[in-house]
Amino acid sequence: MHKIKILALAVLIGLLAFSFSVSAESVNVVKNGSFEEEFINGVGKYWHAFNNGGYASYGYHDDTWSKTVYDGQHSQLIEIHTKAVGGSQPDRYTGIYQVVDVVPGARYMFSFYGMVRSTEGSEEKSKWNYRVQVGFDYNGGTDPWAVTEWVEMPWPEYPRLSPGVFQAYAHGITPTTDKLTIFIRVWKKFPTVGHEADINIDAVSLVGPNPAQAQPAAETTQPAEETPKESGMPKTGAHSALPFVGLGLALVAITLTSLRLIRQER
Numbered sequence: 001m002h003k004i005k006i007l008a009l010a011v012l013i014g015l016l017a018f019s020f021s022v023s024a025e026s027v028n029v030v031k032n033g034s035f036e037e038e039f040i041n042g043v044g045k046y047w048h049a050f051n052n053g054g055y056a057s058y059g060y061h062d063d064t065w066s067k068t069v070y071d072g073q074h075s076q077l078i079e080i081h082t083k084a085v086g087g088s089q090p091d092r093y094t095g096i097y098q099v100v101d102v103v104p105g106a107r108y109m110f111s112f113y114g115m116v117r118s119t120e121g122s123e124e125k126s127k128w129n130y131r132v133q134v135g136f137d138y139n140g141g142t143d144p145w146a147v148t149e150w151v152e153m154p155w156p157e158y159p160r161l162s163p164g165v166f167q168a169y170a171h172g173i174t175p176t177t178d179k180l181t182i183f184i185r186v187w188k189k190f191p192t193v194g195h196e197a198d199i200n201i202d203a204v205s206l207v208g209p210n211p212a213q214a215q216p217a218a219e220t221t222q223p224a225e226e227t228p229k230e231s232g233m234p235k236t237g238a239h240s241a242l243p244f245v246g247l248g249l250a251l252v253a254i255t256l257t258s259l260r261l262i263r264q265e266r
Contacts (some may be wrong), residue, residue, distance in 0.1 A: 025210050029100045029108075030182070033204035034071040035062070043096060044076050050144050051094035055085045056188065058094045063200055067163040070113040070202035080130075080188050081196035088191045095185030096201070099140050101211040102175040108208030110134075111170035112184065114155065118197040121159040130157060130197040131187045134169065140179025147183055160198055178211065 031046040042060035043049045051058045059079035069075045076096060082088045102108065112134075120126035132155060135147035151171070158164035173180075186199050 025213055026207055027210045028205045028207050029102060029211065030098060030204050030206045031100070033112075034202060035074045035076045036072045039074075044074075047076070047096045047098050048142070049078075049094070049096050050185075051080075052092060052145075054092055055082070055088040056092045057081050057084055060096070065163075068115060068117075068198075068200045070115075070166040070200075072202075075200045075202040078186055078199045078201065079196065080186060082192045083194055083196060085193075087193050088188075090190055092188040093144070093185050094188075095144065095183060097142065097144060097181055097183045098204075099142065099179055099181045100206060102178060102180045102206070103209045103211050103214040104175055104177055106175065106209045106214065108173050108175065108206050109170060110173050110182070110206050111168065112204040113166045113168050113202050114153065114184075115163060115166050115200045116155050116157045116197065117160045117163060117199070118157055119160050119195045120157070121162075123157040126157060126195075126197075127190065128157075129189050129192065130199070131189065132199060133185050133187055134171075135183040135185070136173065137181035137183070138176045140177060140181050142181060144183050144185065150185075152187075160196060166200075166202070173206075180206070182206065 032044050035044040035047075037045040039045070039062040041049075042062065044062075049058075049060050057080070059077075059081075061077040061079065063069065063075045063077035064073055068077070078094055078096065080092060080094050114132055116123075116130055116132060118126055118130055120129070123130075132153040133150040134153070135144070135150045137143075137147055151169075153167065153169055155167040156164065182204070184201055184204070186197065188197065
């Protein structure tokens, strides 16, 4: 009960922060982030798949199992297995990506939910073999191998046929051009024989200024001396601190996870 009260308080704080922080112009620029639209060759519309081949098999599927869906009735399933090969090389990668329109220099909040399942059944048994990572191309490129920085999710691993709890990730990001590519990939670290990993991805969002509305304003040049007066904020380095919008959205991500945990306890 005490845990539920704490989670309920987190929910309240998240909702208050969200209501005071997010402007009406903020939108999710990711298309089909919850994978509720059609799937093309197993990949959600507006998304694209990639892998680096080798001695492994890759699959992309529309997953409608309620235990592996976080938002709506569908999630993106990314599969990698070595059931049809005698062995595999290390460092096999597979994933999805989408290029989105953004406002250069504006602050956005990226978030998504995911779950890792495998025939091994836990990260200890697989020796942390299957890791979910996120990377970005700030020029809107579509080559996943050109991305040099990847953030690894410290997510648990569940038995393939006994799904656990969806995990969340949220992080502020500042695009440098009007295009940003979101890469979500699965890293299979070690060679295996006869094993399979299934990774579900859902509720992907990149929330911030609407490019269609912000573009005209970006073309207007304001006198330098008026900038501090209009912003109302000291110049302390926007790239190193989340603005209020980002803070509110981060708390919302925590709120959604809290609500899901409460439902599970019941």
